[in-house]
Amino acid sequence: MIDSQRLRQLREAHGYTREQFAKKIDLGIAQLTRYERGESDATTEVLARIATVLSVSSDYLIGLTDDPIPKDSELHTDERALIAARRRGDFREAIKLLVPDD
Numbered sequence: 001m002i003d004s005q006r007l008r009q010l011r012e013a014h015g016y017t018r019e020q021f022a023k024k025i026d027l028g029i030a031q032l033t034r035y036e037r038g039e040s041d042a043t044t045e046v047l048a049r050i051a052t053v054l055s056v057s058s059d060y061l062i063g064l065t066d067d068p069i070p071k072d073s074e075l076h077t078d079e080r081a082l083i084a085a086r087r088r089g090d091f092r093e094a095i096k097l098l099v100p101d102d
Contacts, residue, residue: 002047003063004038010054010061010068011036013087025049055083 011021018036022029027046034040042050051058056068068087069080078097085093 001038001041002035002050002061004036006061006063007050008036010056010087013089014054021053024053 011018014021016024018029018032022032025032025046026049031040035042047058047061051061054061057065059065060068069075069083075083082094082097085091085097
């Protein structure tokens with residue numbers, strides 16, 4: 001089952017309203033609301049769409065890992081750190097990673 005709290009936090013971190021996100025993943029708002037309340041489970045197809053739009057692994061969405069970046073990602077360590085800082089809302093850290101001190 002999708003980690004309902006993670007799903008809601010990720011949606012909000014990406015700046016989507018429920019309505020916007022439901023449309024983006026081609027899902028009814030009532031169903032998305034059930035996922036975010038932990039009242040319903042997503043099909044594999046829907047889980048894949050959610051993971052793709054939110055740029056996280058499906059394992060992260062269902063709570064099998066605490067690493068949101070898909071394991072097959074070609075991102076470098078510094079790129080992962082930048083994405084993680086952005087997702088946490090730590091914009092100062094993200095800027096430091098983008099503009100290193102010389």
